[in-house]
Amino acid sequence: MQFWGGVSLCSLAWLSGWRQSPGRLCETLLPGLRLLRGARTGSHSANMKATLHSATPPPPTVRIIHSGHACNVEEERHTERVYTIREGETLELTCLVTGHPRPQIRWTKTAGSVSDRFQDSSVFNETLSIAKIQRTQGGRYYCKAENGLGSPAIKSIRVDVYYLDDPVVTVHQSIGEAKEQFYYERTVFLRCVANSNPPVRYSWHRGREVLTQGSDKGVEIYEPFFTQDPLLSTSIFQQLNVLVWSELQGETKILKLKNLRPQDYANYSCIASVRNVCGIPDRSVIFRLTNKTASPSIKLLVEDPIVVNPGQTVSLVCITTGGEPPPILTWVSTNDTLPQRSMVNGGTLTLPAISSDEAGVYSCVASNNVGNPAKKSTNIVVRALKKGRFWITPDPYHNDDNIQIGREVKISCQVEATPPEELTFSWLKNGRALRSSERMVITQTDPDISPGTTNLDIIDLKFTDFGTYTCVAALKGGGIPEISIDVNISSTTDGVSGVG
Secondary structure, eight states: OEEETTEEEOOOOOOSSOOSOGGGTOSSOOTTEEEEEOSOSSSSSOSEEEEEOOOOOOOOEEEEEEEESEEEEEEEETTEEEEEEETTSOEEEEEEEEOSSOOEEEEESSSSOGGGBOOSTTTTSSEEEETTOOGGGOEEEEEEEEOSSSSOEEEEEEEEEEEEOOOEEEEEEEEEEETTTTEEEEEEEEEEEOOEESOOEEEEEETTEEEOTTSOTTEEEEEEEETTOGGGGGTHHHHHTOOGGGGSOSEEEEEEEOSOOGGGSSEEEEEEEOTTGGGOOOEEEEEEOOTTOEEEEEEEOSOSSEEEOTTOOEEEEEEEEEEESOOEEEEEETTSSOOTTOEEETTEEEETTOOGGGOEEEEEEEEOSBSSOEEEEEEEEEOEEEEEEEEEESOTTSTTOOOOTTSOEEEEEEEEEESGGGEEEEEEETTEEOOOOSSEEEEEOOTTTSTTEEEEEESSOOGGGOEEEEEEEEETTOOSOOEEEEEEEOSSGGGOOEEO
């Protein structure tokens, strides 16, 4: 007996001499199946006929259930559900489906976008599991079920990842002159910013005192705003004339200390809170403002540029010359990431066995969250010689150009050199050094027009000029193997050759 969707299927056959009650043949019939009883027994005619009316299976259905560490799940809201989870927890969503044949399940993060499908084994599983979910993994997730019958069934759920980073306080000051009274007013701005979801709430403390708008005439508190708001270009940021602030995104709160007073030199605390949603605790940072607070300054104890040979160990030393609190030194390279083998010890960056790929600009950056970071850079140049080539004028490889006695022949030699200003050329004939003369003129072209190129002009070619000419390229600093290019000038057109 066969089964379809949990209902027994009867196999019908033609019978001869059958006397049993047809009701006992199938105890369970499908909808639309009619059993016809035969009137005669013992005959060879059919005793039973069945007609099966078509029964269309229902299309697949799908629903999403959740488990794991959800903070909150808002049920159907505008045709979608919102699943809130704390960053670092495990997301687990299960897609329950019905239908026959059994539908195939696929999870996507967008509405069927091939480029955004998951690249792990959970693509076609009922359960989607993401361990230690990150904020970038939030978004709308779709479960799609299809079995080829009717339209696919699709359900979605939006995953909202909650997090709160440690707040950061940066300090800037502006000095305004009051000419009539001949004194300077020093105003300090303390800015607190923290990345979060949901939006963060800030509070300021000076020592144990809670600072609010109006609690101190010498203090102004600006309400939170988003740092990418274009309106800010004509407000606070224009007052401070500080562009580096735009590098930090998210809501921020600024504390303005007008015309610094002795009591303003104190410990300031910024407390960031998301009101304990998902069990996320408040985070805080303390900044000590003193009369010595100052932005950082640094000095590089290296030349610029630094020219080295490949395989050489390079050490770059950076020291602080000012700043309170003491600045933190970091190193960055042209690609924003340091070579894998590099080592940093305080302000010293060491590059062991440097290669040409590691050449570039290296910068020391000092930051103490006061004013703008200080930055000093140097360029590391790694010597190299490569890709030597030559050409002859007239070109003996063309049928209409031949090397003939009495004509002028020019041999040109070119290489790629780093640094180009250290490149030198020399010429040999049959292994012996050549010097420039009236009939054999050696020139080096303008590096701006054809960098790394030298020419040998042979005026009024003679039979004695036939032979092997060698162009030798080298770097003044040494340590790099020379490049030699051999050119054979013979009495036959096809006797010209070059070897790098």
